[in-house]
Amino acid sequence: MALSKKPVTGMRDILPSEMQIRDYCIGVIKDTYGKFGFTSIETPCVENIANLTSKQGGDNEKLIFKIMKRGEKLNLDTAHTEADLVDGGLRYDLTVPLVRFYSNHSNELPTPFKALQMGNVWRADRPQRGRYRQFMQCDIDILGEPSNLAEIELILATTTTLGRLRFRNFQIRINDRRILKAMAVGSGFSEDALDTVFIILDKMDKIGLEGVERELQEGGFAQESIDRYLELFRGLEGTEDGLGWLQDKLSGTLEAEVVRNLREIIESVRATRSAEFEIVFDPTLVRGMSYYTGTIFEIAIPEFGGSCGGGGRYDKMVGKFTGNDVPACGFSIGFERIILLLTESGFTIPDRPKRVVYLIEKGVEGQALSDCIAKAQEERSVGTQVLVARMNKNKKFQKEQLMKEGWEEFREFYKNPLKE
Amino acid sequence: MALSKKPVTGMRDILPSEMQIRDYCIGVIKDTYGKFGFTSIETPCVENIANLTSKQGGDNEKLIFKIMKRGEKLNLDTAHTEADLVDGGLRYDLTVPLVRFYSNHSNELPTPFKALQMGNVWRADRPQRGRYRQFMQCDIDILGEPSNLAEIELILATTTTLGRLRFRNFQIRINDRRILKAMAVGSGFSEDALDTVFIILDKMDKIGLEGVERELQEGGFAQESIDRYLELFRGLEGTEDGLGWLQDKLSGTLEAEVVRNLREIIESVRATRSAEFEIVFDPTLVRGMSYYTGTIFEIAIPEFGGSCGGGGRYDKMVGKFTGNDVPACGFSIGFERIILLLTESGFTIPDRPKRVVYLIEKGVEGQALSDCIAKAQEERSVGTQVLVARMNKNKKFQKEQLMKEGWEEFREFYKNPLKE
Numbered sequence: 102m103a104l105s106k107k108p109v110t111g112m113r114d115i116l117p118s119e120m121q122i123r124d125y126c127i128g129v130i131k132d133t134y135g136k137f138g139f140t141s142i143e144t145p146c147v148e149n150i151a152n153l154t155s156k157q158g159g160d161n162e163k164l165i166f167k168i169m170k171r172g173e174k175l176n177l178d179t180a181h182t183e184a185d186l187v188d189g190g191l192r193y194d195l196t197v198p199l200v201r202f203y204s205n206h207s208n209e210l211p212t213p214f215k216a217l218q219m220g221n222v223w224r225a226d227r228p229q230r231g232r233y234r235q236f237m238q239c240d241i242d243i244l245g246e247p248s249n250l251a252e253i254e255l256i257l258a259t260t261t262t263l264g265r266l267r268f269r270n271f272q273i274r275i276n277d278r279r280i281l282k283a284m285a286v287g288s289g290f291s292e293d294a295l296d297t298v299f300i301i302l303d304k305m306d307k308i309g310l311e312g313v314e315r316e317l318q319e320g321g322f323a324q325e326s327i328d329r330y331l332e333l334f335r336g337l338e339g340t341e342d343g344l345g346w347l348q349d350k351l352s353g354t355l356e357a358e359v360v361r362n363l364r365e366i367i368e369s370v371r372a373t374r375s376a377e378f379e380i381v382f383d384p385t386l387v388r389g390m391s392y393y394t395g396t397i398f399e400i401a402i403p404e405f406g407g408s409c410g411g412g413g414r415y416d417k418m419v420g421k422f423t424g425n426d427v428p429a430c431g432f433s434i435g436f437e438r439i440i441l442l443l444t445e446s447g448f449t450i451p452d453r454p455k456r457v458v459y460l461i462e463k464g465v466e467g468q469a470l471s472d473c474i475a476k477a478q479e480e481r482s483v484g485t486q487v488l489v490a491r492m493n494k495n496k497k498f499q500k501e502q503l504m505k506e507g508w509e510e511f512r513e514f515y516k517n518p519l520k521e
Numbered sequence: 522m523a524l525s526k527k528p529v530t531g532m533r534d535i536l537p538s539e540m541q542i543r544d545y546c547i548g549v550i551k552d553t554y555g556k557f558g559f560t561s562i563e564t565p566c567v568e569n570i571a572n573l574t575s576k577q578g579g580d581n582e583k584l585i586f587k588i589m590k591r592g593e594k595l596n597l598d599t600a601h602t603e604a605d606l607v608d609g610g611l612r613y614d615l616t617v618p619l620v621r622f623y624s625n626h627s628n629e630l631p632t633p634f635k636a637l638q639m640g641n642v643w644r645a646d647r648p649q650r651g652r653y654r655q656f657m658q659c660d661i662d663i664l665g666e667p668s669n670l671a672e673i674e675l676i677l678a679t680t681t682t683l684g685r686l687r688f689r690n691f692q693i694r695i696n697d698r699r700i701l702k703a704m705a706v707g708s709g710f711s712e713d714a715l716d717t718v719f720i721i722l723d724k725m726d727k728i729g730l731e732g733v734e735r736e737l738q739e740g741g742f743a744q745e746s747i748d749r750y751l752e753l754f755r756g757l758e759g760t761e762d763g764l765g766w767l768q769d770k771l772s773g774t775l776e777a778e779v780v781r782n783l784r785e786i787i788e789s790v791r792a793t794r795s796a797e798f799e800i801v802f803d804p805t806l807v808r809g810m811s812y813y814t815g816t817i818f819e820i821a822i823p824e825f826g827g828s829c830g831g832g833g834r835y836d837k838m839v840g841k842f843t844g845n846d847v848p849a850c851g852f853s854i855g856f857e858r859i860i861l862l863l864t865e866s867g868f869t870i871p872d873r874p875k876r877v878v879y880l881i882e883k884g885v886e887g888q889a890l891s892d893c894i895a896k897a898q899e900e901r902s903v904g905t906q907v908l909v910a911r912m913n914k915n916k917k918f919q920k921e922q923l924m925k926e927g928w929e930e931f932r933e934f935y936k937n938p939l940k941e
Binding site: 104105106107108109112113114115116117120121123124128131135136137138140141142143144145146147148149151152155166167168169171175177180181182183186187188189191201202204205206209210211213215216221223225235246248250253254257261365368369370371372373374375421422423454461466467468470471472474475478481484485486487488489490491502503506 | 524525526527528529532533536543544551556557558560562563564565566568569572575587589591595597600601602606607608621624625626629630631633635636641643645655666668670673674677681785788789792793794795841843874881886887890891892898901905906907908909910922923926
């Protein structure tokens, strides 16, 4: 069979110019999260297929790259279904592996445990522009911290990181699943209608209040509930202290502690007086995954339409692995989107070392070559990047090309030293 | 099905203590190789199955984790063999993907192209202590450089990196496939016996000259050839200038240029006067992979029995993808072995920032909490790592645990500030 030069469908090669920005960002992310006490962990890219199909992953479970059994375990003749042939899969996110990791190692880990994961995940999505089937995720999670210290630290760590990557004027939008619920239930929607209601509410930024009303009507909900629900959102729009206003309006269904908790997060984050971003209560924020149990949040960057990351509290997921619930809260930044934004904005890496090329004429050999090499090593030892290259016949063109790649200075070495 | 807490067979979770060392090493490696002008690239972990089974990978091709076709392409009823079900696989090394990458992008890359790849590879080896089915490889390669500048730069970049990771007294052993061949052919072995002869020679460090003699005899080779062959190795042992001696002895079969080339590499590397390592000509060095065409080399670290990395020149591999040969030379360090050695030797990361814990009593809320958080942010902004944590009832035990994880200083915040 002919060898293929192209990467597999939907995946891509990453060229040096982008890798420089990626490596720089990974460095900044690891350093900044480290300042908040997050420690890196790593799990295998392959997980047992049973863990990946345990209904934690929603629609992502339909997109798994599955791995065939090997050796004696693989029997084509007796296999009736795909499941008979498969024992593993490539992970589709970092949350399921984190929870498995924590269940496996909790005795060896501090409480609370603050984990940083940067790693590839795979989803066999329909290929489309800017979305790939292998992409990097970057998650921080705090396991074992019931108080809102978790939310505060996650938000500060993430916003500090984005600030160091020179993002400005971005927004953290925050809400609580319990507020979402109180608003809907308090308006008269039944508990089992909530998922449908939230899917419609989630479109607010696209279709507006009128669109939400229309879709709720099409969903067959009582006009009275719809009216009361929309009245809440209209009322919030003109209100300075939205949380206080909601607490009054929903005193029967919304617990005071939920509001106090969210208010404390917002105020503690604001107290750091970061100029780069603001944090705002957003009652229309839904976040898709059904595993969230409390606070939810999202990053909005003006240069970029959609969300650039998000997260929330998921206090019931560890229990599904271990039988014992552990409070958990996480924040994932959209690494690939951030790289895309930086690349498109012509981001340049700050404080790069000096870059020098040694151009060595053909014929510089033996002792003369050794001398060049030794000199290059000396320059490197004081921090300079030195590229040692043979001089081409068309030296001018060669230098132009090298300058395009960011090389700045040239030292030339000739067979006949009088030329130098 | 019950969820499994364990990683899949043969793969492992990496805990924070090891990850700290890994992240530090990755940083040093990327920084040092950058000083030599190597640029990072990345390829997908999944490759087309045809590329992975193109006979470039030797026995590794038997160890591939194969990925099932998806959607309409998967048809169990009409599938007769494994090949009908599979379209991809996890890469077993970084060389095949590099060559594919280069074939795909050579128009966009400089000449010569100096690539750094750090990434996981997968091999379904029999699980055994210290060897895992997912492991990190770290390769540098120079494509498009015919001269020995490639070898010199690869060796210096690798040894400088190991030096910065505080390895001392290690050795670079170097040889050339053409010397290997000249010694065997010059002794009377036929060309088609060479693979067998080299497999036996490769055991020299384990079975000694006598063992090599015995196995060659068992292989049915002429005693006359065996005698002449072993005479060469005996003669080399007592000789200061082994290369010069060989050139005399094998003047008919060994080209002077091969010796001059190797001598220049050794002398240029020595001219840098690195105290950490020595470079020596080793006529018994074979290197397994058959794709090598010229120089071959290996790292030997005294603390570690076997090789800790190696590489060589493979001028004929790109041509197998593209039809046009491109000179190529690479050096791979045994990343997992290096991490193992550092971990076992109690390696500590130099120049770590100060690490402070803010212990906040339960009940510190609202404005008081905001003040703590703002203070922590301030300390972080000047480079300190600050862990913000709720104070446990058993504060003494909590502090002991935190000290075990490397936290050094503690600041305590109480509800009643008089306690502080």
